[in-house]
Amino acid sequence: MIFLSSRKLSCLLFNISRYNISDDFIRFQIQGVRLVRKSIHSDRAYGYGRYIRFYDRASPCQLQSILFRHSFNNLAYDVALTIRQAQTYGISVKVNDQTLNNFNAAYGVGFDTGLADQFILYADTTSPTGYNSTDTTEKKYHLKQGATVNNLCVGMNIGNCGPNFDTLNIIFQRPNPEAKICANNNCNWKYAEIRVKSGMGSIYKTIKVTNVGQISVAI
DSSP states (O other), rough: OOOOOHHHHHHHHHHHHHOOOSSSSSOOEETTTEEEEEOOHHHHHHHHTOOOOESSOOOOOHHHHHHHHHHHHHHHHHHEEEHHHHHHHHHHTOSSSSSSSSOOOOEEEEEEGGGGEEEEEEEEEESSSOOOOOOOEEEEEOOOOEEEEEEEEEESSSBOOOOBBEEEEEEETTOOOOOOOEETTTTEEEEEEEEEEOOOOOOOEEEEETTSSOEOOOO
């Protein structure tokens, strides 16, 4: 059994902090290197609640790569959860902050490859076809670690994506849980994919949305 050296432990804890790893367990598989939960007597390790034991040797660079990938996976799920949040707002009775008597505003998430490092959760207070300057921005999300929205595509058949567009809006309005997928002034698309690229190179995650309200992240 080989425990983490002080150098590797320091590297690991730095990257846990840097990439905001928040899972109760860390378990990775990379080229035969296995990390599982185990007690390490370190004040810094205890502070993060991370207890890790090595069954093989791993370099600090391998540790950093593993943690970066884990953080990037979390980022993709954050995008999906934001779309789910818009769905919850749209079909519930969340009042729009701009017009306090308006319980019927649609809620959407807007993506723009021209602003590839961010996306917006908004209340669509006008005709629900996409984000514009008159709508209420609920929250603007900035992608971390250099990640960007790399590609937006839509389709008329679930699972078949194309063509690609520069902007995409996923909108929900009560009482329907179904999604309005809007691109190129058309809100009749049945399927959309948001592809996110990591800042570490050619590593991608794809968030898939259907017009029946299904939201998923491709593994």
